[in-house]
Structure formats: C-alpha cells, structure tokens
Amino acid sequence: MFLLLVAPLVVLITTSFAGSTSFQFPPQELSLQWYVEFAQSQTWITAVKNSIIVGTGTIILSTTLSLLAAFGVRQSDVTWVARLVPVTLMPLFLPPVVLGVALLSFFGSYNLHQTYGSIIVAHALWATPISFLIIQSVMTQVNWGLQDAALDLGASPLKTKFEVIFPQIRQGLFASALIAFIISLQEFIMALFLSGQDTRTIPVLAWTAISQMLDPIVNVVSTLLITLVVVALVLSAFSIGLNRLARQL
Amino acid sequence: MAQIELDGITKRYDDLEAVSGLSTTVKDGELLCLLGPSGCGKSTTLRMIGGLEMPTEGTIKLDDEDITDVPPYNRDTSIVFQNWELFPHKSVRENVAFGLKMRDVDADERHETAEELLERVEMGGYGSYDPTDLSGGQKQRVALARSLAVDPSVLLLDEPLSNLDKRLREQMEIHLKQIHEEFDKTFIYVTHNQDEAFTLADRIGIMNDGQLVQVGDPMDVYQNPTNRFTEEFLGDTNFIEGKVSDSSDQPVVKTGFGASIPLSKNAGVDSGDTIDLSLRPEFLALSSPDDQQSTVTTDGGHAVTGTVEDVLYQGSTIRYSVSVSGEPLFVERHVGDRLELSTGDTVQLQWDTDDVLLFREDGTKLDV
Ligand SMILES: Nc1ncnc2c1ncn2[C@@H]1O[C@H](COP(=O)(O)OP(=O)(O)OP(=O)(O)O)[C@@H](O)[C@H]1O
Ligand SMILES: [Mg+2]
Numbered sequence: 001m002f003l004l005l006v007a008p009l010v011v012l013i014t015t016s017f018a019g020s021t022s023f024q025f026p027p028q029e030l031s032l033q034w035y036v037e038f039a040q041s042q043t044w045i046t047a048v049k050n051s052i053i054v055g056t057g058t059i060i061l062s063t064t065l066s067l068l069a070a071f072g073v074r075q076s077d078v079t080w081v082a083r084l085v086p087v088t089l090m091p092l093f094l095p096p097v098v099l100g101v102a103l104l105s106f107f108g109s110y111n112l113h114q115t116y117g118s119i120i121v122a123h124a125l126w127a128t129p130i131s132f133l134i135i136q137s138v139m140t141q142v143n144w145g146l147q148d149a150a151l152d153l154g155a156s157p158l159k160t161k162f163e164v165i166f167p168q169i170r171q172g173l174f175a176s177a178l179i180a181f182i183i184s185l186q187e188f189i190m191a192l193f194l195s196g197q198d199t200r201t202i203p204v205l206a207w208t209a210i211s212q213m214l215d216p217i218v219n220v221v222s223t224l225l226i227t228l229v230v231v232a233l234v235l236s237a238f239s240i241g242l243n244r245l246a247r248q249l
Numbered sequence: 250m251a252q253i254e255l256d257g258i259t260k261r262y263d264d265l266e267a268v269s270g271l272s273t274t275v276k277d278g279e280l281l282c283l284l285g286p287s288g289c290g291k292s293t294t295l296r297m298i299g300g301l302e303m304p305t306e307g308t309i310k311l312d313d314e315d316i317t318d319v320p321p322y323n324r325d326t327s328i329v330f331q332n333w334e335l336f337p338h339k340s341v342r343e344n345v346a347f348g349l350k351m352r353d354v355d356a357d358e359r360h361e362t363a364e365e366l367l368e369r370v371e372m373g374g375y376g377s378y379d380p381t382d383l384s385g386g387q388k389q390r391v392a393l394a395r396s397l398a399v400d401p402s403v404l405l406l407d408e409p410l411s412n413l414d415k416r417l418r419e420q421m422e423i424h425l426k427q428i429h430e431e432f433d434k435t436f437i438y439v440t441h442n443q444d445e446a447f448t449l450a451d452r453i454g455i456m457n458d459g460q461l462v463q464v465g466d467p468m469d470v471y472q473n474p475t476n477r478f479t480e481e482f483l484g485d486t487n488f489i490e491g492k493v494s495d496s497s498d499q500p501v502v503k504t505g506f507g508a509s510i511p512l513s514k515n516a517g518v519d520s521g522d523t524i525d526l527s528l529r530p531e532f533l534a535l536s537s538p539d540d541q542q543s544t545v546t547t548d549g550g551h552a553v554t555g556t557v558e559d560v561l562y563q564g565s566t567i568r569y570s571v572s573v574s575g576e577p578l579f580v581e582r583h584v585g586d587r588l589e590l591s592t593g594d595t596v597q598l599q600w601d602t603d604d605v606l607l608f609r610e611d612g613t614k615l616d617v
Contacts, residue, residue, distance in 0.1 A: 145334045
C-alpha cells in the first residue's frame with residue numbers, strides 16, 4: 001500500500017534528474033539539466049512568483065479571518081454562535097469546480113477575475129476553515145488568566161492580545177500559516193478558473209505545459225513542490241507538537 | 250486618599266448568585282481581610298472591585314467616584330492573583346515593568362523602577378530570570394512587585410499565599426504586613442485561612458454564601474460573633490443543641506446533659522425553640538473528678554462529668570474528646586499542662602455561663 005503511494009513519487013523525482021528529454025524510467029543518465037532550464041524560464045519564474053504572492057495573500061487573509069472568528073466565538077455569550085462553528089467547514093465539502101465556477105461568475109461580473117485577489121479569496125475559502133480549527137484548538141490551551149493580569153495592569157484589550165495572548169498561540173499561528181500556504185500552493189482547479197496569463201500559479205502552468213507536450217520541467221517543479229510541502233508539514237507538525245510539549249512541562 | 254465603597258454589589262451567573270448584595274466601606278490605608286470558605290464569592294468580589302467582573306447590581310466607588318463601569322485597565326487598582334499569573338514569556342524584570350510599559354514609560358526608567366521594587370520584595374538580582382524558574386514564594390514576591398509597580402490606590406490580593414507551605418506563608422505574612430505599612434496603601438486581602446486573616450487584618454469581613462456576614466476589628470469579630478456561621482468558621486468549637494423551656498417565669502435553655510442557662514425575659518424566644526450553644530474549648534476547664542479543688546462550681550458556672558473517648562496529639566497541643574451523656578465535646582490542652590489523661594478516664598468539664606454563646610435556629614446570636 002505504502003509502496004503504491006510512494007512509487008509514482010520515486011519515478012517523478014528520479015526522472016527530474018534525467019539527462020534526456022524522454023520520460024524514461026529509470027533514466028539513462030542523471031543531470032541537473034532540467035533544473036537549470038527551469039531556473040532560466042521566465043514563464044516558470046513568473047508562476048513561482050505568482051504562487052508565492054497568492055500563497056502569502058492566502059496566509060494573511062485566512063489567518064486574519066480565523067483569528068477574528070476564534071476571538072469572536074470565545075467572547076460571544078450566545079450559544080448558537082458555538083453551534084455555527086461546523087458550518088464554517090462547508091467550503092471544504094463543495095466540489096472545487098462548483099466553487100471555481102461560482103467565483104468566476106462573481107468576480108467576472110466585476111471584472112476582477114484573473115486578478116491575484118480573486119485567487120486569494122478562493123484559496124482562503126479553503127484555508128480559513130482549516131486554520132480556524134487549528135487556531136481554535138490552540139486557543140483552548142491559552143491561559144486566559146494572563147489576559148486578566150494584563151488588563152489589570154493597564155493593557156488595553158488590543159494590547160493584551162499582542163502582549164500575552166499572541167505569544168501563547170505563536171506556534172499555532174505558524175502552523176496554520178504554513179498549512180494555508182500549502183493549500184494555496186497545491187490548489188489547481190479554482191486557480192485554473194480564476195487565473196489569467198499573468199497570474200498563473202505553478203499548478204496551472206504545469207497543467208498547461210503538460211497538456212501541450214510532455215515537459216520535463218514539470219517533473220522538476222513537482223519535485224520542488226513535494227519537497228516544499230514535506231518540509232512545511234514537518235515544520236508545522238513540529239511547531240504544534242512543541243507547543244503541546246511546552247505546555248505539559 | 251483611597252477609600253473603597255461597595256454598595257449592594259451582586260453578581261449572578263445564570264441562576265447562581267456568587268455575591269449577594271454586598272455592602273461595606275474600606276477605609277484609606279486599611280488592610281481589610283475578606284475571610285470565608287471556598288466558593289463563598291471572595292474572588293468574585295475582588296474581581297468586581299478590580300473591574301475584571303461587572304456587577305449584576307450595585308455600585309463600586311473609589312473616593313466617592315463611581316467606578317462601577319470603568320474597565321480594569323483604567324482603574325487605579327491592581328490584583329495579585331492566587332496563582333500569580335506571571336507572564337511566562339517575559340523575564341522577571343519585564344513582568345514587573347509591564348504596567349509601566351503599558352503607561353508608555355520609557356524602557357530605562359521602567360526597568361530601573363522594576364529593579365527597585367524587586368529589591369524591596371527581596372528579589373534583587375532575579376531580574377533576568379525566567380518566571381517559570383522561580384519557586385512559589387519567589388513568584389509571589391514578583392507578582393507583588395508587579396502590582397506595586399503601577400502604584401495603585403488599592404491593592405487587591407486574592408489568596409496570594411495559599412499555594413505556599415506553612416513556614417513560607419508565615420514569613421510572607423510578616424513581609425506583606427511590612428509592605429502594607431511601608432507603601433501605605435489600601436489593601437483588600439482575600440483568604441480562607443483564618444490565621445492569615447488574624448495576622449494581617451486591620452479589619453476582618455466574614456463571608457458566607459455570597460454574603461458579608463460580619464465586619465469588624467479582628468478581636469471583636471472573634472469575641473463577639475453575631476452569627477453562628479462566624480463562630481463555626483473562626484474556631485473549632487463545640488455546638489450543643491438545647492431547647493427553650495418556659496416553665497417558670499424566666500425562660501431557660503436546657504441541654505441534653507442537664508446544664509441549663511437562664512435567658513432574659515425579653516430574649517424573644519418561645520418555649521420549644523431550638524437553640525445552639527457554643528462551648529469553646531478554651532473556656533472549658535478540664536480536671537480529674539478526684540481533684541477536689543476544681544469540682545467546686547463557680548458562680549454561675551457548670552460542671553459536668555464525662556469519659557475521655559479519644560486523645561489526639563497535635564504537636565504542641567493535645568486534643569481530648571470527652572463524651573458527656575453521649576454528646577462528644579472536645580477540649581484542648583498544651584502538652585506542658587501534663588494532664589496525662591488516657592482513654593476511659595472519667596473527667597470533669599467546667600465552664601462559665603458567661604462564656605457560652607447562644608444562637609437561634611436561623612443562625613443569629615441570642616444575647617443572654
Ligand atoms: N465565571 C463564572 N461562571 C459561573 N460561575 C462562577 C464563575 N465564577 C465563579 N462562579 C461561581 O461563583 C461562586 C463563587 O466563586 P468565587 O471564585 O468567587 O469563590 P471563592 O470564594 O473565591 O472561592 P475559592 O476560595 O475556592 O477561591 C462559586 O460557586 C463559583 O462556582
Ligand atoms: Mg477564589
């Protein structure tokens with residue numbers, strides 16, 4: 001089972017180091033030829049830049065929304081607010097095609113499709129519920145007594161958040177930001193609908209490249225993406241884990 | 250001047266009333282101890298004064314100014330919390346300087362003040378420590394310094410010593426008393442420990458079930474409890490049930506073992522009423538029945554015979570449990586008294602009628 005999962009990855013990664021144009025496995029010779037080509041391709045560099053812009057935007061938007069929501073839910077005395085929390089997960093269960101089309105017609109009517117903003121909103125739709133859940137779980141471990149102490153010593157509610165709550169949820173925020181970035185980085189369908197020539201993200205460009213002809217650069221990009229995702233996941237798992245550990249000591 | 254005036258403050262959580270119509274005045278520079286059992290609403294009261302909790306009803310005044318709706322960060326009060334609530338991600342110095350930082354005092358100045366205060370609480374040299382590396386007593390001192398740093402008119406202390414062991418607690422009581430005198434501030438100190446309250450307080454307020462039962466000078470509260478709850482909470486005492494009988498022209502309270510206490514005619518009791526008698530162990534004289542001298546019943550006193558049921562050594566004191574006509578009474582004596590009684594011995598207990606406190610069924614005190 002595990003082999004089945006890993007096999008395509010192995011093929012992909014090894015072929016990215018291939019010395020020839022063909023998609024042969026195992027490759028005849030190893031080289032960094034395609035990596036060099038990737039680094040020299042203006043289209044690919046733009047796609048990487050786009051992905052980073054969209055990913056960063058997604059982080060900012062989803063983390064801000066999640067933070068506001070988590071504080072809102074905590075401070076609200078109304079019971080139905082807490083019951084509504086699962087509803088925020090809804091975007092995760094809608095087919096991305098449906099979301100993509102819906103957003104396209106929405107943004108299209110304002111002529112805002114093909115902008116970074118539209119892709120960021122789409123990605124935040126997915127990333128926010130997840131980062132909200134992470135932040136909520138981190139908030140259950142916050143010592144709110146410290147908030148009382150800070151208010152008592154003259155810190156305004158906003159300053160209190162920065163001075164004593166934020167340091168307690170830092171790791172959770174970091175993890176949630178990384179996961180938001182990964183979600184944005186790998187999301188393809190909505191980005192395909194909403195991106196234009198200048199705002200293509202990496203998966204969109206890869207798909208375009210592949211559909212025209214088998215481009216070995218795609219292997220390179222995929223390998224880089226996989227590495228990035230694995231590193232990010234390990235980092236975020238580690239930061240949440242450290243957070244737990246620190247609290248239990 | 251920093252006088253706190255509480256006027257009928259009440260706090261309700263859903264259907265639970267944590268504090269019920271509490272009114273009192275804390276004078277400038279006074280150290281008032283709110284003393285009461287766990288869950289009686291002490292913390293809630295303190296948090297309302299500090300602004301962390303909004304009273305459901307009633308008003309709070311600081312020097313004649315209504316501060317009921319003033320948020321905690323604009324109130325001239327500061328709380329020392331039960332578990333201290335030191336900021337774990339800040340150094341000891343930053344903790345103490347926090348309040349000044351919030352008041353935009355520049356870094357050098359606030360760190361200097363912090364160091365000075367750390368010296369005052371005997372924590373000089375710990376400025377760069379991580380609060381999590383400190384012992385309970387040290388954290389307590391830092392929390393105190395942190396609150397003093399904002400120079401509040403009123404310092405509110407919520408059982409700050411309850412997490413410390415007995416010896417350290419006694420040291421800290423003395424230290425706190427010195428700080429109170431030195432800084433000349435109004436202190437409101439919450440505790441469930443009566444020794445602590447009697448050591449520290451200028452005045453004591455006894456709380457029970459969300460209500461302020463009695464306020465007064467410590468000795469006065471101890472000697473003249475107005476209420477059965479105060480009597481029970483302040484010291485170990487023997488409660489004995491008695492009944493009012495009105496056979497003659499004067500009502501008397503009769504107990505199970507024959508001792509009876511005359512009441513005045515206008516005591517406002519009816520025949521058959523239940524009255525609780527409190528016999529404090531310190532007023533009970535204990536002697537062997539063959540010791541002729543002490544069997545003499547003094548004027549207005551009572552003497553009953555009983556059997557020693559149990560002898561309990563409690564360090565410097567010995568507690569005897571004596572059964573008198575089936576009612577257990579306890580008496581305490583110093584080890585130095587060398588009574589050398591053992592289980593099964595017959596003894597005599599003696600007391601003065603004047604020393605007996607009587608309480609009506611509703612808990613109020615009955616004056617003899
Ligand atoms: N936020 C709250 N929500 C609901 N009930 C509360 C809340 N805070 C306190 N209570 C209740 O109010 C009552 C008084 O609580 P409070 O903490 O004031 O007692 P306390 O005298 O300080 O007790 P302790 O000695 O245990 O600290 C308790 O029954 C408690 O359960
Ligand atoms: Mg309490």
